[in-house]
Amino acid sequence: MSHDAGSESPAELDIVDALAQLSFAVQNALGRRAATLDLSMTQVRLLGILRDRTPGIVDLARLLELDKSSVTGLVDRAAKRGLVRRESSPDDRRVSRVALTESGRELVEAVAAEFATDVHKLLDGLSSSDVEDLRRIASRIALEELSAGMAS
Amino acid sequence: MSHDAGSESPAELDIVDALAQLSFAVQNALGRRAATLDLSMTQVRLLGILRDRTPGIVDLARLLELDKSSVTGLVDRAAKRGLVRRESSPDDRRVSRVALTESGRELVEAVAAEFATDVHKLLDGLSSSDVEDLRRIASRIALEELSAGMAS
């Protein structure tokens, strides 16, 4: 968790605090960008997933790590705003696939672009070799995490 | 935002996706640990702040970036569970300072310890020089972010 860096400012953080603080900075950037467009983090995650997929409710529940009943409400609210729509599946009439609308796609691309700008700003003071090291190491952790998640 | 790494697994991520995924991995670790102890991320952040301070409601609202009325409810629920208590301030009778109880302190230390374990697990496949590079770079970003925040 980390210890919200107290009153005094230490010159260095240990690895746990450093990663915790970095992750808060990144998530806060995304959260604030989302908020300016009246989106919650969950809505952004939903739209992000739909950028390259049209999953059913149960698939979404697994991807978002939510109960399927929570996803029903989430999709309801996004649909009411015209960001997504439900489509019937040709092969299984129980399934309702969720897809981005044009307006939803525009919104998610806008958030993604603004977020990318914020991340680059966060890296402003670093040398290009530090940025490349960070990219390589973070990328490796993320990809190992991904394959670990696949196993479950 | 990042693009929840789609169906195919790329060998490398760009810096934005890498940081986004890393930050999700870290936040999910914290969120899951918190959830096993029936704590929300906000409750964990509240308890984390109280580890070394006894702020008033308005201070907490600023630190958590929430409205003060939201903090009232947050503190109410934590107090009902015996995790925090309100104390009157000697110098300003309007202020009610929020402090951890013993039980709250035990809980937050437990979450912190479990989270630290998770972070180390995340780093398992890395060389020690990669871990040190990551610590140094993340630490620098976090500390610059902190001083930027102070300015506001």
Place this chain on the structure above:
DNA sequence: TATTGTTATACTCTATAACTATA
């Protein structure tokens, strides 16, 4: 029988607006 999705219900989290008490 198992799976997909929705509904009913209840609780947490959050903000806005209006209020009380103190400074």
Place this chain on the structure above:
DNA sequence: TATAGTTATAGAGTATAACAATA
């Protein structure tokens, strides 16, 4: 007047349990 805090209210997000439709 200004600040600290609470209350009333409303809406989003979440889970559990029970249900209907389809497989």
